[in-house]
């Protein structure tokens with residue numbers, strides 16, 4: 217089986233998305249890029265997360281054509297492949313329906329940086345893209361534009377998406393976004409949330425990138441020293 221280990225990891229993190237409440241039922245999708253072959257391992261459309269195993273994960277090329285797999289790849293494949301082609305600093309894309317982040321996308325308010333963990337993982341407030349029907353090349357362009365060089369973007373009236381260098385860090389970033397949105401929503405009921413100062417956000421983000429960014433994970437000695 218092609219890319220057996222990476223497919224098993226995608227299946228494992230897809231199950232974790234479900235068991236940790238980032239998605240329910242067959243919602244959401246997850247992909248990981250293999251830099252050596254250029255192939256992308258992605259969850260199948262309508263996946264039942266509970267029973268998902270390596271064989272269920274579809275391997276596509278960078279344009280989204282199926283290389284190997286017994287199911288159809290996720291309907292959001294055009295978005296995953298576009299982002300993984302454009303953003304060479306990341307290898308994973310995760311789309312969730314986590315409720316608090318999604319709620320910010322219903323009132324069209326960006327998620328501000330209120331927690332140090334989120335400052336590190338996300339690096340900036342998370343924007344909300346306007347609503348558009350998903351699963352098309354036009355939608356992929358829209359979301360890629362709103363994501364820009366960031367780590368996360370909220371889809372208006374739909375859900376959230378995060379990107380990262382590894383599956384573990386991407387999963388962690390999805391939770392950092394949801395935690396930020398949840399804590400911010402609760403804090404607003406108690407009073408006026410105080411945001412982290414921009415210079416502190418920049419410092420936390422720089423530290424995180426130096427330890428978990430692409431160059432650091434690839435063993436770049438200059439980055440590791442920082």
Ligand SMILES: [Zn+2]
Pocket residue numbers: 243244311312313374375
């Ligand atoms: Zn969705």
